[in-house]
Amino acid sequence: MKAFQKKVLESLLLIPDGKVTTYGEIAKHIKKKKASRAVGNALHTNPDPIKYPCFKVVNRKGELAINFGDKNGIETQKKRLIKSGVKVVNYKVDLSKYLYKYE
DNA sequence: AAAGTGACGGCCG
């Protein structure tokens, strides 16, 4: 696994329950604020989606990762978010309430 | 090495 990807995955573990984060926030966290796209790639090639809560990552608009894989994937993702305490409406979350920043 | 691709973001309207 590439070092870059590892940083991204490690960042996922820092996200508390009831919160979500964006690709951009993660990118900033690893000192590469313009690598939001690369972050998406890292999650896409996530070696273990069970261990790493990639479902807590949404884009700037608050949408879930629709291209998670198959259609059932997003449903599962939505459920897990709700179970984590994040309200999901129309496959989107309220970033003003649930966005976690790596302060 | 160069060009293409994509779980994206900021800016403008």
Added chain:
DNA sequence: CCGGCCGCCACTT
């Protein structure tokens, strides 16, 4: 908030 346009980064071809 949504869509269009462009710029970024890592990875693949």
